[in-house]
Amino acid sequence: MRKIDDVIDEYTGLSRAVLEYTRVTKRIVDSAKDSGFSVRSWEPLAELVAVDEFERVGNFKEVMNWEQYTDFLTNWASSSEWEGVFKRVTETPGLVFLELEERSSVGEFSNVVNSLAAFEFDEAGKIRHIDVYLQMAMPEAGMLASYEGVGIQE
Known part of the structure; x- marks a missing residue:
């Protein structure tokens, strides 16, 4: 298991910026239970983002601008524990x-998912767009029956 802090020094350029974005997110989520936590707590993350043109498309195809995204993050982080375990980073221009x-x-509920996030950058090297894709276990084993027609069996 490799944490972001374990690998960040191996990368430069935009890959390093994405790893820093993830590391800052982890630090803010960890501090979200402290008094005084608010939307303003995301300002260190905003330094990496083109906030005026930012758009995030989430795992349910929901689209958020920076203000909406930091509102979402604030609500989520204040009641959640989160960790991202590094698998791979790939950079193209x-x-x-x-x-x-x-x-x-979150409370009694916990889960583990594989995620792939595509980070698009502007000319200044700021994150302007993120697309999020997830793989997760089926919520109930019996649900696999609905996939019998495509060759998935329990």
Whole structure:
């Protein structure tokens, strides 16, 4: 298991920026239970983002601008524990793909998902767009029956 802090020094450029974004997110989520936590707590993350043109498309195809995203993050982080375990990062001009195993818990509920996030950058090297894709276990084993027609069996 490799944490972001274990690998960040191996990378430069936009890949390093994405890893820093993830590391800052982890630090803020960890501090979210402290008094005084608010939307303003995300300002260190905003330093890496083109906030005026930012757009995030989430795992349910929901689209958020920076203000909406930080509102969402604030509500989520204040009741969650989160960790991203590094799997792989791939960089192409203006675009970085980050693969993590994400572990999160909210109260009694916890889950582990594989995520791939595509980070698009502007000319200044700021994150302007993120697309999020997830793989997760089926919520109930019996649900696999609905996939029998495509060759998936329990």
